[in-house]
Amino acid sequence: MTSNTNTNVKSLSSSAMLVSLSISLWTARKLDKKVSNDVDISNSTRTKAGNYHKNLLAGDDSLAAIQKLAGLIRTYHMTQTSPWNDNGDRLLTTAQFFTYKSEMARLEKQYWGLVNDFIADYNLRVSAAAFQLGTLFDRAEYPDAQEVISKFGFVVRYNPLPESGDWRIDIGNEGLNDLKDQYDMMYQANIEKVHADAYDRLHRILTQLSFGLRTNEDGSKGKIYDSVLENTRELCGLLTHFNIKGDTQLEAMRIKLEDSFTGIDSKDIKDSDYVRVTLKRDVDAILDLF
Numbered sequence: 001m002t003s004n005t006n007t008n009v010k011s012l013s014s015s016a017m018l019v020s021l022s023i024s025l026w027t028a029r030k031l032d033k034k035v036s037n038d039v040d041i042s043n044s045t046r047t048k049a050g051n052y053h054k055n056l057l058a059g060d061d062s063l064a065a066i067q068k069l070a071g072l073i074r075t076y077h078m079t080q081t082s083p084w085n086d087n088g089d090r091l092l093t094t095a096q097f098f099t100y101k102s103e104m105a106r107l108e109k110q111y112w113g114l115v116n117d118f119i120a121d122y123n124l125r126v127s128a129a130a131f132q133l134g135t136l137f138d139r140a141e142y143p144d145a146q147e148v149i150s151k152f153g154f155v156v157r158y159n160p161l162p163e164s165g166d167w168r169i170d171i172g173n174e175g176l177n178d179l180k181d182q183y184d185m186m187y188q189a190n191i192e193k194v195h196a197d198a199y200d201r202l203h204r205i206l207t208q209l210s211f212g213l214r215t216n217e218d219g220s221k222g223k224i225y226d227s228v229l230e231n232t233r234e235l236c237g238l239l240t241h242f243n244i245k246g247d248t249q250l251e252a253m254r255i256k257l258e259d260s261f262t263g264i265d266s267k268d269i270k271d272s273d274y275v276r277v278t279l280k281r282d283v284d285a286i287l288d289l290f
Contacts, residue, residue, distance in 0.1 A: 016161050016244065017097070018089040021077045021104075023070045023111075024153035028056040028063055056141060058132040060125050066114045066152075073107045079234075082194040082242050085186075089159070091194055093241040108154050115152045119145050191244065198242040198250060199290070205235050206257070206287050213269070213280040221276070226266045233261065253286050 057063055080100050081090035092100055118125075122145045130137045209232065212224040236258040243250050260282040268275050 015095070016091050016093045018084060018159045018161055019077075019081060019092040019100075020088045020090065020157045020159075021074065022088075022153065022155045022157075023073060024151060025067060025070055026063070026148050026151040029054070054136055057125055057129050060128060060132075062114075062118045062121075062125065066111070066118060069107075069111055069114060073104075073111065076103065076107065080238070082197050084190050084194065091161070091190075091244075092158075093244075095241050096238075104156055108156075111154050115149065119149050122148060194242060195245050195247065198239055198247075201235055201242075202239065202250070202253060202257075203287070203290055205232055206283055209283045210280065210287060213276055213283060215276070215280075224266050224269050229261060229264065229266060232257065249289065253289060256282065256286055 077090070080096060080103075081092050084091045126139070126142050129142075130139075205228075208228060209224065212222040212228060214222040216222075236254055239250065239254045243254075260279055264275065264279070269279065
């Protein structure tokens with residue numbers, strides 16, 4: 001297993017690293033036990049039927065803006081990396097490192113900017129919530145600003161990718177060999193996970209393109225938006241990094257997709273039946289290889 005791993009993957013430990021992202025947020029949601037109980041009583045339930053969670057900052061969209069940005073950051077992180085293990089570490093190639101690190105630094109600055117703006121007017125937001133919530137407002141449910149800001153966090157951690165069979169522990173040879181074999185199996189399984197993820201991403205975008213390029217029996221046509229074309233081109237770039245096994249078929253499909261859509265925008269597809277039919281043929285031909 002060890003030799004197979006080292007043969008199939010070219011210096012993976014020197015060409016990639018592990019990265020994890022942790023973003024924490026204050027939800028501003030609180031279980032209101034009294035209202036939950038009142039609802040059960042008013043509906044004559046025989047057992048507890050549900051809970052009522054109230055938004056402590058009802059009517060204020062500043063926290064929602066932070067939550068939305070956090071979602072976009074997580075999406076960027078997932079897009080630029082590949083799955084590796086079950087504890088949140090993901091594979092980032094060294095070729096992508098500086099682009100990823102620069103963009104994450106920009107996003108982190110934007111994140112903390114929104115958080116600091118939110119905290120600066122926190123007391124005013126609480127006062128406004130009193131008006132919005134009416135009798136549901138309870139000032140005791142609101143932590144002070146210092147406690148609130150402690151609930152926000154943004155951490156990116158980079159770790160080296162251990163080489164297959166790299167164990168630095170003092171145990172007997174038999175135990176060491178068992179651990180090496182176990183690690184090598186896990187290592188190879190993770191490599192296959194990255195490989196499968198690359199194929200899965202390609203299949204998803206091809207399926208989306210094929211559906212958008214369709215012409216229905218009644219003559220109506222699907223739609224391809226520029227955002228889909230941008231995602232296609234971005235994926236073609238990422239697949240050069242995610243193809244850690246040097247899979248020639250995956251690379252051939254990537255090149256075919258990239259070449260087919262070079263210089264094409266949504267207007268070309270909308271205005272030209274020839275472009276639409278040609279692209280549909282190319283996309284479906286790649287899909288047939290799966």
